[in-house]
Amino acid sequence: DIKLNGSSIAGMAPHRVARLGIGRTFQIVKPFGSMTARENVGIGALFGSAHARRGVKQAFALADEVLALVGLKAKADLPVSALTIPDRKRLEVARAVATRPQLLLLDEVMAGLNNVEIDEALEMVRSVHATGVTVLLIEHVMRVIVGVCRRAIVLDSGQVLAQGEPEVVLRDERVIQAYLGERYAKRLKSS
Structure with a gap:
């Protein structure tokens, strides 16, 4: 509802x-x-x-x-x-x-x-x-999210993946994996 x-x-x-x-x-x-x-x-x-x-x-x-x-x-x-x-x-x-x-x-x-x-x-x-x-x-432009939002909620297939301050949410490994792919998430983790 x-x-x-x-x-x-x-x-x-x-x-x-x-x-x-x-x-x-x-x-x-x-x-x-x-x-x-x-x-x-x-x-x-x-x-x-x-x-x-x-x-x-x-x-x-x-x-x-x-x-x-x-x-x-x-x-x-x-x-x-x-x-x-x-x-x-x-x-x-x-x-x-x-x-x-x-x-x-x-x-x-x-x-x-x-x-x-x-x-x-x-x-x-x-x-x-x-x-x-x-x-x-x-919005999908991450610079916008960080530039104007006080709170971000990330959805993947209709389910909430993460929520909170944009800077924190965008560093969440599940968010990175869902939006940038597993290979990119692994590269970030190893760097």
């Missing part, structure tokens, strides 16, 4: 989950291509938590605030087609943040980014977290 604040959300429709305070991104970014960045985020603001019923004017004001938070303020009026891949990932985060979630699920928002883009994305995640949003990050 999956619970938020003690209430089950298992099997609940996505819009109801969003109204309860969970925002999420998708690994494959799919913005509304015929809209601007502001319009994409405004849609998220309109369908946000039940505590903040918004009209269109308020939704677009919130969209501007969130676009500034994620570093897209200067690109608010650009069509999505003019945005780079890193910008589209920021837009995906902005759309989720505009729902004003308590909990934000980020699904591999840094996949495919170069080191500079990862650093910028890490700063964005820190900025979102600083607003009081709890962030649950699903």
Whole structure:
């Protein structure tokens, strides 16, 4: 069972989950291509938590605030087609943040980014977290895990392998073996 604040959300429709305070991104970014960045985020603001019923004017004001938070303020009026891949990932985060979630699920928002883009994305995640949003990050880029997480949980085939501080978890032999292979784990052990 999956619970938020003690209430089950298992099997609940996505819009109801969003109204309860969970925002999420998708690994494959799919913005509304015929809209601007502001319009994409405004849609998220309109369908946000039940505590903040918004009209269109308020939704677009919130969209501007969130676009500034994620570093897209200067690109608010650009069509999505003019945005780079890193910008589209920021837009995906902005759309989720505009729902004003308590909990934000980020699904591999840094996949495919170069080191500079990862650093910028890490700063964005820190900025979102600083607003009081709890962030649950699903990520395979270890530098990201160490750079932003206070606690890491490693799963292998749906089972928890290790959990704790990222630096400790990433040195766990079971984690190394599961993700890098037995040969690599043996090489590390012998060095």
